[in-house]
Amino acid sequence: MARSRKKELAVNTGLFAISSFGSKLISFLLLPLYTAVLSTGDYGTVDLMNSTVGLLVPLLTCNVQDAVLRYGLGKDAEPDEILSVGLRSVGVGSCILFAALAIIAGLGLAPFDNVYLLFLMVMFVLTALSNVTTMYVKSQDHVKSLVISGVGNTLVMSVSAVFLLVVVKAGVIGYMLSMILGNLFAVGYLFYAGKIWQGFTAKVRRGLYRSMLAFSLPLVANSLAWWINDVSDRYVVTLVCGAAANGIYAVAYKIPTILSTFQGIFYNAWAISAVKEFDKKDSDGFLGRTYELYSAAIAIACSAIMLLNIPLARFLYSNDFFQAWSYVPFLLVSVLLNGLALFEGCLFTAAKDTSAVSWTTLIGAGASISSCIILTIAIGPLGAAIATLLGYLVTWIMRTIVMQKRIAQLKVAWRNEALTLTALIIQACMAMQWSMQLAQIPLMIFIVYLRRKQLKSVLNFVSGMVGKFFRRPSRLK
Numbered sequence: 001m002a003r004s005r006k007k008e009l010a011v012n013t014g015l016f017a018i019s020s021f022g023s024k025l026i027s028f029l030l031l032p033l034y035t036a037v038l039s040t041g042d043y044g045t046v047d048l049m050n051s052t053v054g055l056l057v058p059l060l061t062c063n064v065q066d067a068v069l070r071y072g073l074g075k076d077a078e079p080d081e082i083l084s085v086g087l088r089s090v091g092v093g094s095c096i097l098f099a100a101l102a103i104i105a106g107l108g109l110a111p112f113d114n115v116y117l118l119f120l121m122v123m124f125v126l127t128a129l130s131n132v133t134t135m136y137v138k139s140q141d142h143v144k145s146l147v148i149s150g151v152g153n154t155l156v157m158s159v160s161a162v163f164l165l166v167v168v169k170a171g172v173i174g175y176m177l178s179m180i181l182g183n184l185f186a187v188g189y190l191f192y193a194g195k196i197w198q199g200f201t202a203k204v205r206r207g208l209y210r211s212m213l214a215f216s217l218p219l220v221a222n223s224l225a226w227w228i229n230d231v232s233d234r235y236v237v238t239l240v241c242g243a244a245a246n247g248i249y250a251v252a253y254k255i256p257t258i259l260s261t262f263q264g265i266f267y268n269a270w271a272i273s274a275v276k277e278f279d280k281k282d283s284d285g286f287l288g289r290t291y292e293l294y295s296a297a298i299a300i301a302c303s304a305i306m307l308l309n310i311p312l313a314r315f316l317y318s319n320d321f322f323q324a325w326s327y328v329p330f331l332l333v334s335v336l337l338n339g340l341a342l343f344e345g346c347l348f349t350a351a352k353d354t355s356a357v358s359w360t361t362l363i364g365a366g367a368s369i370s371s372c373i374i375l376t377i378a379i380g381p382l383g384a385a386i387a388t389l390l391g392y393l394v395t396w397i398m399r400t401i402v403m404q405k406r407i408a409q410l411k412v413a414w415r416n417e418a419l420t421l422t423a424l425i426i427q428a429c430m431a432m433q434w435s436m437q438l439a440q441i442p443l444m445i446f447i448v449y450l451r452r453k454q455l456k457s458v459l460n461f462v463s464g465m466v467g468k469f470f471r472r473p474s475r476l477k
Contacts, residue, residue, distance in 0.1 A: 030158055031254055034175065035318040037165050040247030042172040047250040048238065049116055049176075051231040053123045057131065058223030060093030060124075065131035066219050067212040070349060072139025077208050079140060083196065084204050085212050086132035094125050119176045126183040133190040145193035149186045157182025215354060222345075222358040225365035229391040230338075232365075233372050233384035240376045244320075249381040252324035255312050256335040258305055259298060263339035266294055270346055278350035280408050287347070288411035295340060296454030299420045302336045303444040306424075306431045329428035330385040336424065337392035344399045347408050356402050364395025382432075389425075416450055423447050 034043065068086040071077060101117050104110050110117055137145050160181045164174025190196065238246040270290075282288050305312075306329050313325035341361075348357040368391025375383025404410065427443040430436040448455065 030161060031251075031316045032318055033162070033165060035251060035316070035321040038172060038175060040244040040320055042175075042247070044234075044238065044243040044245075044247030044250055045112065045116065046119075046172060046176060047234060047246065048243075049120050050123065050179075051227075051234055052120060053127050054231060055224070055227045056097060056124055057093075057128050058220050058227075060096055061089045061128050061131075062093075062213055063216045063219040063223050064089040064212065065135040065216075066349065066354075067216040068132055069135035069139050070215060070352075071208075071212055072136060077205070079136070081204050081208055082139075082212070083132070083136050085209055086136065087129075087196075088204075090125075090128040090132055093128060097121060097124055115173065115176075119180070122180055123183065126180065126187055129187045130183060130190070133187060133194055133196055136196070137190055137194040140194070142194060145190065148193070149189045152189055153182040153186035155182075156185040215352065218354040218358045220358075222354070222361045225358065225361035228365035229361070229368045229388065229395065232369055233376075233388050236369075236372045236376050237381050237384050241380055245381055248321055248324045249327060249384065251317060251321050252327035252331060252381075252385070254316060255305065255309060255325075255328045256331045259302055259332060259335045260339070262301055263298060263335070263342070270294075270343060278347065278408070280351070282408055282410050285411045287408060291343060291410055291412055292417075293454050293458060294343060295417060295420070296451035297458055298336050298339055299424060299447055299451060300444075300455065302332050302424055303427060303440075303447050306332050306427055307437070307440050307444055309431055310434075310437060326432050327381055327385045329431035330382075330389045333421075333424050333428050334385070334389045334392045337389070337396045337421075341392060341396045341399050344396075344403050344407075347403060348399070351407050353407060356399075356407070360398040360402060361395055363398050364391045364393075367391050367394040389428075420447055420450055423450070 064086050071082050105114050157178050161178035164170045234246050237249045309328050345357050371390050372384050372387035375387050423443050427440050
């Protein structure tokens with residue numbers, strides 16, 4: 001039983017790895033093009049539009065995608081019924097946003113060109129549909145379809161970006177159009193692979209609709225709070241320091257994206273396993289061991305990326321964007337804490353305790369936004385990076401306390417977790433100083449030593465999987 005659980009988690013993680021690594025690698029290689037062609041102001045404005053989409057989608061769709069996944073995995077209703085609830089919520093939210101943007105455009109209230117409003121509307125529809133269809137396909141165990149969708153999205157966006165920015169020289173319009181085309185491919189493929197059209201005609205029991213909304217509505221507050229933690233710092237930087245400064249700050253997130261890619265690979269697989277294998281008492285230690293392996297892996301990766309921050313910045317950031325390197329260390333630790341909190345959030349969702357997910361995030365969001373305003377005014381964008389770390393730290397601490405008391409009693413060596421995090425924060429303080437780059441090495445060695453047991457388990461597992469692959473008898477004669 002334990003072996004099959006590990007195997008399912010490993011297989012799903014591997015499939016998502018194929019998708020994420022290919023996608024992120026291509027996007028990473030295109031970053032020098034974006035920073036060379038686009039101005040810091042253009043990049044910052046488009047980043048704000050995408051951040052606004054991230055705010056509006058959960059708000060206007062009642063975060064229904066989480067209910068689609070949870071109810072789909074729980075087999076609480078027919079799949080077509082569950083999908084229909086999700087699609088209807090997207091339709092209602094899209095109509096509300098279209099009416100609001102039409103009024104804003106008609107009255108001339110937008111502080112930027114209407115083309116950005118059009119981009120906002122299209123990206124909202126595509127993102128909302130992508131969220132619902134992705135969760136539905138995931139709940140039906142069609143992981144391969146998600147892989148193809150993700151890789152296709154990146155390829156279409158990348159090819160069109162090169163063509164529109166280099167050949168056509170369409171500037172920021174071409175940049176926005178390439179993102180739309182990539183997302184359009186992803187949604188279109190999932191509609192085909194998941195037979196999404198069936199959900200448009202499915203009849204829905206009133207009780208199911210109410211039940212799914214009762215599950216997802218508390219998560220709206222969670223998503224909004226998570227948005228505050230994740231991107232409100234960019235709004236504060238824009239208001240205090242200007243759009244150009246936000247463009248530099250926004251591009252600083254691209255190096256931490258390396259770490260979030262590893263987290264996203266695991267998270268997509270863990271979201272499925274957490275529901276299937278939830279055990280409040282963690283009787284066999286499966287949940288605790290998985291947490292420790294995950295936290296050790298991303299901690300070591302975080303430390304290594306921090307050490308390589310400046311060489312990566314030299315490769316990725318052109319012109320004025322290079323100064324973003326100094327914001328990266330604190331954002332890296334923020335991403336790590338975000339990943340740990342999301343891991344725990346999956347267990348909250350598995351236990352259907354969505355209210356606890358929300359209020360723990362709200363507390364962290366309050367700490368984030370209040371400190372962000374104060375620190376950004378005091379020391380500029382670096383203050384926003386520090387505030388982001390504080391927000392995620394508070395969220396992780398609150399979730400860990402609540403999880404251990406009433407969700408699931410994970411068998412974890414919390415002392416090692418605390419020591420690892422302390423070492424990473426100290427390393428981040430050193431990494432933001434140009435003269436102390438090599439001084440980080442002893443801290444990285446200490447983190448590896450501290451998590452040597454988990455590192456050995458990960459390496460043994462990987463070597464075992466590779467060994468099985470090469471020992472597999474060939475079927476060719």
